[in-house]
Amino acid sequence: MIKTINVAQTADELALDQGTVRRRIKSGELPTLKAGRNSVITTTALEYYKFTNEHKITLESLKTQAKILSFVNHKGGCSKTTTAYTIAALLQKFGNKVLLVDLDPQGNSTQSVLEPLVNEDGITLPFEKTIKDLLLYRKENGDVGINRIKEVIQPSKFDFDCIPCDLSLNSIMPDLESSSFKEVILKELLNEISGEYDYIILDTPPTLGFSVISALTASDYVSIVSLAEAFSLLGVEQTVNLINSVKSQNSVLANPREMKILGIIISKAEMNTNISRHFVAELGSFANERSINIYTDEIIPKTTKIPETQATGELITDVDPKADAALSYFNIAMLIDIAVKKDRIKEKLS
Numbered sequence: 001m002i003k004t005i006n007v008a009q010t011a012d013e014l015a016l017d018q019g020t021v022r023r024r025i026k027s028g029e030l031p032t033l034k035a036g037r038n039s040v041i042t043t044t045a046l047e048y049y050k051f052t053n054e055h056k057i058t059l060e061s062l063k064t065q066a067k068i069l070s071f072v073n074h075k076g077g078c079s080k081t082t083t084a085y086t087i088a089a090l091l092q093k094f095g096n097k098v099l100l101v102d103l104d105p106q107g108n109s110t111q112s113v114l115e116p117l118v119n120e121d122g123i124t125l126p127f128e129k130t131i132k133d134l135l136l137y138r139k140e141n142g143d144v145g146i147n148r149i150k151e152v153i154q155p156s157k158f159d160f161d162c163i164p165c166d167l168s169l170n171s172i173m174p175d176l177e178s179s180s181f182k183e184v185i186l187k188e189l190l191n192e193i194s195g196e197y198d199y200i201i202l203d204t205p206p207t208l209g210f211s212v213i214s215a216l217t218a219s220d221y222v223s224i225v226s227l228a229e230a231f232s233l234l235g236v237e238q239t240v241n242l243i244n245s246v247k248s249q250n251s252v253l254a255n256p257r258e259m260k261i262l263g264i265i266i267s268k269a270e271m272n273t274n275i276s277r278h279f280v281a282e283l284g285s286f287a288n289e290r291s292i293n294i295y296t297d298e299i300i301p302k303t304t305k306i307p308e309t310q311a312t313g314e315l316i317t318d319v320d321p322k323a324d325a326a327l328s329y330f331n332i333a334m335l336i337d338i339a340v341k342k343d344r345i346k347e348k349l350s
């Protein structure tokens with residue numbers, strides 16, 4: 001369970017007075033979740049504040065250049081979509097410019113973050129253009145051009161931008177897969193807009209197929225989202241194998257990317273049951289043996305609040321910021337942002 005701290009404790013920890021802490025919260029330098037008039041603060045938020053404060057000048061001097069982060073697991077229903085858009089919203093809230101790209105023909109990210117298009121008769125209409133149109137254009141004509149890409153980008157309810165997806169993506173798959181440079185079509189498309197964003201987040205479908213391979217080929221970072229139940233370990237293992245095989249393929253492509261696994265995120269855990277605890281321990285050993293990070297202090301519990309917020313089109317971090325699931329997402333997003341920014345600083349200095 002993640003502990004929260006109050007303003008007085010925060011002031012002590014940061015050796016600041018309480019008024020200054022309040023001003024840092026207001027300016028967003030110290031990330032918090034809002035609970036009515038109060039702010040929810042975690043120790044990870046202090047870590048985030050200290051890191052960004054220490055490297056303020058270097059971070060401000062970094063040019064906007066998107067890092068691409070995929071959320072993957074070929075097993076269905078393990079919270080990839082929920083995690084992708086919640087983390088996207090938090091990264092945007094921390095001051096990053098974020099684009100979420102839905103790569104799943106189920107379109108769950110699209111449905112979760114975009115207001116539906118509804119005609120006068122109350123009928124929901126498909127988005128006029130989706131990721132399918134961009135991929136097809138790129139495959140057939142090369143450069144898509146920033147203006148054509150911007151026509152497809154939609155503003156989401158949660159401040160970040162989104163490229164929608166729907167079932168029609170399936171219809172172009174045979175066409176895309178017949179292309180000789182099929183794996184790099186998405187990567188090249190995203191390269192065209194990488195100067196506009198700090199993060200491009202990819203929500204992927206529950207397969208080990210072409211869409212996921214394309215997402216991994218395009219990615220700088222990947223997070224594996226897993227349940228803590230039977231077969232989870234097998235799913236994670238197969239996903240890690242796929243990541244490694246894409247990594248070795250990437251290294252033979254021109255302009256290879258050094259893709260990093262940011263960590264394994266465990267979702268829908270019921271830590272009061274032996275079975276969840278058993279599978280969390282299994283995932284932990286698997287990760288440790290391979291030196292893969294695992295967010296064991298930030299496990300996302302199973303809670304009806306997540307499907308409830310999805311039904312109302314809201315974010316758990318806004319609706320119930322003190323809920324364990326909200327705090328876990330809040331801390332994971334800050335840990336991701338710190339890890340990526342550390343790498344960006346290293347890149348700049350090298």
Ligand SMILES: Nc1ncnc2c1ncn2[C@@H]1O[C@H](COP(=O)(O)OP(=O)(O)OP(=O)(O)O)[C@@H](O)[C@H]1O
Nearest residue numbers: 076077078079080081082206268301302303306307
């Ligand atoms: N922490 C949670 N507690 C309870 N339910 C959750 C939690 N996280 C997600 N869910 C629910 O689980 C279902 C699957 O979540 P989600 O769509 O995010 O998974 P997914 O991995 O993207 O699925 P798919 O493989 O189909 O793309 C949804 O109904 C969602 O509301």
Ligand SMILES: [Mg+2]
Nearest residue numbers: 080081104108
């Ligand atoms: Mg999904």
